[in-house]
Amino acid sequence: xxxxxxxxxxxxxxxxxxxxxxKNTKVLQIYRGGEYLSQQFDDHPxxxxxxxxxxxxxxxxxxxxxxxxxxxxxxxxxxxxxSFRPFTLFLGTCFANNSFSLNRVSLKAIQVTTxxxxxxxxxxxxxxxxxxxxxx
Numbered sequence: 001x002x003x004x005x006x007x008x009x010x011x012x013x014x015x016x017x018x019x020x021x022x023k024n025t026k027v028l029q030i031y032r033g034g035e036y037l038s039q040q041f042d043d044h045p046x047x048x049x050x051x052x053x054x055x056x057x058x059x060x061x062x063x064x065x066x067x068x069x070x071x072x073x074x075x076x077x078x079x080x081x082x083s084f085r086p087f088t089l090f091l092g093t094c095f096a097n098n099s100f101s102l103n104r105v106s107l108k109a110i111q112v113t114t115x116x117x118x119x120x121x122x123x124x125x126x127x128x129x130x131x132x133x134x135x136x
Contacts, residue, residue: 014048020119027051101128 017025028050045052103114104123115123 011044014050025050027053 014025017023025048028045042052044050103118104125106113113123
């Protein structure tokens with residue numbers, strides 16, 4: 001799962017896929033919930049000759065995993081109270097860090113990590129710290 005800030009995400013995703021896998025991005029599937037639809041999502045894939053597919057509306061079975069993860073992110077980052085308004089600047093970074101951590105946790109159904117499926121080797125988590133203490 002990739003999380004990125006909208007301004008930079010499309011070009012970075014394209015470059016990362018090309019660098020890591022040596023393949024070009026051919027299709028970008030976007031959830032048609034409305035929050036991801038913008039002119040930028042229409043223009044950029046056309047410029048790069050990427051087919052942009054939108055999931056059918058109100059069909060969560062097409063993207064159940066995405067919706068589950070998205071609800072987790074919203075739960076972790078629910079900073080909608082006015083008293084927390086300054087912290088919303090960091091919400092994108094919080095989501096990216098959360099996604100980074102979740103990609104290194106093994107999936108219950110298949111006992112491998114998302115990172116392992118994508119890269120092909122076990123992720124190293126030796127650099128992670130919890131409150132400045134080593135994580136095991």
